[in-house]
Amino acid sequence: MNEEPILIWGAGAIGGTIGAFLRRAGHAVTFVDLVEEHVAAIAAGGLTIRGPVAAFTTGGPAFTPATLVGRFRRVILAVKAHHTAAAAAALAPHLAEGGFVVSAQNGLNELVLSEILGASRVIGAFVNFGADWHGPGDILYANRGAVVVGELDGARTPRILDVHALLRDFDADAVLADDIFAYLWGKIGYGALLKASALTNETIADFIGAPALRPLHLALIGEVMAVAGAEQVRPIGFNGYDPDAFALGDPVAIDESIAAMTAFNRATAKPHSGIWRDLAVRRRPTDAAAQLAPVLTAARRHGIATPLLDRLVALIGAVERGDRVIGDGLEQDLLAIVGKVHA
Numbered sequence: 001m002n003e004e005p006i007l008i009w010g011a012g013a014i015g016g017t018i019g020a021f022l023r024r025a026g027h028a029v030t031f032v033d034l035v036e037e038h039v040a041a042i043a044a045g046g047l048t049i050r051g052p053v054a055a056f057t058t059g060g061p062a063f064t065p066a067t068l069v070g071r072f073r074r075v076i077l078a079v080k081a082h083h084t085a086a087a088a089a090a091l092a093p094h095l096a097e098g099g100f101v102v103s104a105q106n107g108l109n110e111l112v113l114s115e116i117l118g119a120s121r122v123i124g125a126f127v128n129f130g131a132d133w134h135g136p137g138d139i140l141y142a143n144r145g146a147v148v149v150g151e152l153d154g155a156r157t158p159r160i161l162d163v164h165a166l167l168r169d170f171d172a173d174a175v176l177a178d179d180i181f182a183y184l185w186g187k188i189g190y191g192a193l194l195k196a197s198a199l200t201n202e203t204i205a206d207f208i209g210a211p212a213l214r215p216l217h218l219a220l221i222g223e224v225m226a227v228a229g230a231e232q233v234r235p236i237g238f239n240g241y242d243p244d245a246f247a248l249g250d251p252v253a254i255d256e257s258i259a260a261m262t263a264f265n266r267a268t269a270k271p272h273s274g275i276w277r278d279l280a281v282r283r284r285p286t287d288a289a290a291q292l293a294p295v296l297t298a299a300r301r302h303g304i305a306t307p308l309l310d311r312l313v314a315l316i317g318a319v320e321r322g323d324r325v326i327g328d329g330l331e332q333d334l335l336a337i338v339g340k341v342h343a
């Protein structure tokens, strides 16, 4: 194996899964993560992917940011949104001349990365597969989901063809997009449902499928779509999510999309969102606010009110601080806003 290594920065659920598959496909992969025990497990050949999709153990050179040496041309970044700026600053000295960073994250991290590293060094990506980090070297790959990559300006460059081919070694259906931001905004709409579901102990499937919560689903997606529209973005759908159905208010298409999203989320070994897992299991701050920050900033710029998204971020913050408790009817708090503002 004499290929130049791919650097995975943030080797948790998403980065660890992608890196393990690339390693298994024969690529040279170097892993970086903050969690020392996880880094030690990977370096010792103990990175295990388990679950319904695949089961294998691999490993590779692994470092903490403090112990990494060298410069890399191809970097895949998979830290949570609130860690993006710190990770970008730490990885910048390790980026080779002409090197680039692929953001395999939720949110609009490409904007943060562009500010810190320069837009020419950033490649956009969107991932909707499910995975959970369960402990050092132990990752559950719960279900396949959309994997999309694209240059920020949509160009078909040699490097994007290379990255697309690479990601197809992870998921053969990986898509090369002309408009990666349309996918990222698609995930922001769908992600608003995931975040709201994290305020309950319902599974994602039960939350999205609940008829009583339909007004909340429509209003949350409606707020995201209003901001996307003002930003001249027409979000693209995936895995059952059909943004056009919601934008047009087409009841039949909305029913179909809700049914498809519900079915997609029933067929996973990860029944809850990453945000729920951070709140309820890992009991640590989430990246909900960081994911939505650029959306809310854009909303303010366009003079668009986003009372539900604002309240969603506030409620997740209240759970993070221990002021509110998941399962304590927090979704009713959101529904009350729908009744008042979106009536």
Ligand SMILES: NC(=O)C1=CN([C@@H]2O[C@H](COP(=O)(O)OP(=O)(O)OC[C@H]3O[C@@H](n4cnc5c(N)ncnc54)[C@H](OP(=O)(O)O)[C@@H]3O)[C@@H](O)[C@H]2O)C=CC1
Pocket (backbone or CB within 6 Å): 009, 010, 011, 012, 013, 014, 015, 032, 033, 034, 035, 065, 078, 079, 080, 081, 083, 086, 087, 090, 104, 105, 106, 107, 127, 128, 129, 130, 131, 132, 133, 270, 274
């Ligand atoms: N898990 C999933 O199913 C999905 C996740 N996503 C998105 O993918 C991205 C990654 O999420 P996920 O893999 O779940 O998160 P994880 O927490 O499982 O993995 C992220 C890893 O990066 C580490 N890390 C944090 N900061 C740094 C840093 N500065 N340098 C190096 N490593 C760092 C974390 O350490 P520590 O734990 O100590 O912070 C953690 O080990 C997020 O944007 C998420 O929203 C998208 C789709 C699905």
Ligand SMILES: CC(C)(CO)C(=O)C(=O)O
Pocket (backbone or CB within 6 Å): 106, 128, 129, 130, 131, 145, 194, 204, 270, 272, 273, 274, 275
């Ligand atoms: C639920 C999932 C895996 C998308 O299907 C997700 O994006 C998350 O946990 O944040």
